Amino acid sequence: MYVERIVSGMRPTGALHLGHYHGVLKNWVKLQHEYPCLFFVADWHALTTNYDSPQIIEDSVWDMVIDWLAAGVDPSQASIFIQSKVPEHAELHLLLSMMTPLGWLERVPTYKDQQEKLSHKDLSTYGFLGYPLLMSADILIYRAKYVPVGEDQIPHIEFSRELVRRFNHLYGREPGFAEKAQEAVKKLGSKKAKLYEELRTRYQQEGDAAAIGQAQALLDEVQHLSNVDRERLFGYLEGTGKMILQEPEALLTEASKMPGLDGGKMSKSYGNTITLREDEESVRNKIKKMPTDPQRVRRTDPGDPEKCPVWQLHQVYSGSEVKEWVQKGCKSAGIGCLECKQPVIDGILKEQAPMRERAQMYLDDPQLVRNIVADGNEKARKLAQETMRDVREAIGLGYN
Incomplete structure (x- = not known):
């Protein structure tokens, strides 16, 4: 019954960029060959911060799935589905909310962090306060063993584990x-x-x-x-009762090493991204316009790669020989900044080429994507219904 299953989701709030690929999708592609995987479009989660502009969610759903497929997520290896198409997520969320202490939600570290970061949005809603509970329902409904997360998400997994213990303790005590x-x-x-x-x-x-x-x-x-x-x-x-829900474990993933065009973290909110399937000419122009070491005013001025955002991209896309060439050439003014940028351009375009190729099939025939998701919805719902049958019975709602 308890399969070593993996569950992970992503919110559809706009085009995916190379930071998403290096931080999440690359790992999904690896995991799909090692475990049964369920990857879902977290459209309800997107509403927690975008409830007043849902159009962006609707516009992003199918494009995001194409990005996943382009990155190498294989529907024959993993189930891809949409959260809102499996209403059992909402039912489990509701039932868990009946037994979740309010203080548990208020102490989740990201609750206050997000309020501060997104101070321009109205986040004084139950949906925002309760999103860790919905996240727990997303995991527990599939009795997932592992959840791939970054370090900042570990408190969410611990919150889910506490919920499971409380639920099993309260409702796992069948008579005799x-x-x-x-x-x-x-x-x-x-x-x-x-x-x-x-x-x-x-x-x-x-x-x-x-x-x-x-x-x-x-x-x-x-x-x-x-x-x-x-x-x-x-x-x-x-020493508890019948194990109705399973405690998930965090599967720690490395933080994305993909820097943005300004040297900071690649993020849509910073306007420093390259999207997964961005047009080749656009990629070239963005890299060519990247800022470099401010000390290199003229071509003949020596520079320091450590002070240049382009050097951070070399860490991702260049081998040791190219990096050595950059170090020597920059410090001696032996190469210009445009020369230095060319290997990065080549590296990004090489990484994107198979993504564009894989995506084309789905762009030519959008029905293929709909069919993949419909199949994933069906598989996910079957698993979710099994869990909810046991949950209802444990709580005493199993009557017909």
């Missing part, structure tokens, strides 16, 4: 749970049952964290257990 769990232990067979009990004791009495991992691995080996018994044994192991 201990007796039913003991009956399930017997089904393991005498040898495995004895080992399970030893590991359970080590974890509960001695706090041995390794024991819980070993016990979970033991349960994963047993093929003949029903899902219900498996859930009971997971819960009995930890």
Whole structure:
């Protein structure tokens, strides 16, 4: 039942740029070959900060999916879907909101940070306060094992883990749970049952964290257990109740090393981006117009690459030989700034070429994208409905 599944999403708020590729999409492409992956368009999340201008969301959804496909996300390896097409996200969000302490939401670090950064927007809404809860619902509805995040998002994963513990504690206590769990232990067979009990004791009495991992691995080996018994044994192991929701783990991803055209972080709000499928001539012009070391006023003036935004792009796109050429040529005024920029232009265009090629098929036939997403919606919804059936039953809403 508990598959090592990955869930990740992105808000459709405009064209994706190379910072998105290096910070998120490149990692998705790698992960899709290692785990079952679900990647979703977080259109409801986009409404938390763009509720007054939803047109940008509608305009961005399909273009963003094409960008994902262009970057190498493979619909035969990963499910691509739209959040709002799986209404179970909203139902789980609502049910979790009934048991989530208000203080938990107010203490999420990004709540105050975002309010300060986006002070020009009205963020005094429940949607904004509750977005970490919706984010948790997005993860928990698929019983995801891993969520790829940057360091700044780790508090969101910890928030989700706390929610799971609270939910399982409140609603996992079915009548006669201990007796039913003991009956399930017997089904393991005498040898495995004895080992399970030893590991359970080590974890509960001695706090041995390794024991819980070993016990979970033991349960994963047993093929003949029903899902219900498996859930009971997971819960009995930890001393809670039946494990209805699974605690996710953060899969830490490296921060994007993609600098913007001004040397700062590449961001649409800073106006320093190159989009994933930007026209070649536009890329050339943007790089040629990039600022350089302010000390190099004339071609004959020596410069310092460390003080030049172009040097940061060389870190991403150039090999050791080119970087050595830049260092020597810049410091001795042996090369001009336009010469220095050419390898960066070549590197970016080379990276973008396969993206443009992959995207063309979907631009020529937009129905292909619609079909991929419709298929992903269906797969995601099936998984979400299974979770919600168990959640409703645990809460006492399973009546017909």
